[in-house]
Amino acid sequence: MKYLLFIALGGAAGSVARYSLSLWTQSVWHSVFPVATLLINITGSFAIGVVFVLLERHLLHPDWRSILAVGFLGAFTTFSTFSLEVVTLWESGQATQALIYMAASMGLCVLGAGAGIALTRTLA
Template identity: 40%
Template sequence: MQWLFVATGGALGAMLRFFITAHLYPVMGNRFPLGTLVVNVLGCFLVALLYIVIIEKAMLSPHWRHLLITGFLGALTTFSTFSLDALTLWQNGAPAMAILYVLANVVLCLAAVTASWYLVNFVLS
């Protein structure tokens, strides 16, 4: 049943991501990825809200975590999970690890995108 919750939430999150980015694209075009920024900020706002309501306060059944956090927000943006993980490290008394985690994600992900860009262009040229 958990798989169904994740899949349903994922479908809804992916559709919302597409809707937001498609409607914000005309605002900035290729000059700035406004849609991506909006979904990342929205996802980060929602992940904290849902985490408190579902996990910390247990105001909703744990099944909602699979639907809303893992599925919906996972498809909307993984930046929300990244941000929550960094905050959790910090709040658990590991600020150096939190900073390392943030830097490693940013640097390694930019490096991965760059490597892939050049590799694919090399192979396809």
């Protein structure tokens, strides 16, 4: 039961962080291209790499996995939104934008996770 509470608290914080970052991003970049979702997925991928190493090295209590990785980052990252945005771009006749967005999201998010792991392994 405690893990459900941890996940719920982390999820609430992740949702608010996602919404706030999305609003800020939209105020900075006025674009049809879904910059907010891309930025959220890159930073979330980096963060999950950091959390992974901190848990792996026992620098975080295992309970933090529920709070951070499952709750916060599960709510913060937006893969379902990403999928919908790709389809929407494609259906609106912007196939090139859809393909660029897919490649950038997948490539940069994997690099983000790898960078988070590498950096944290170096520092921790």
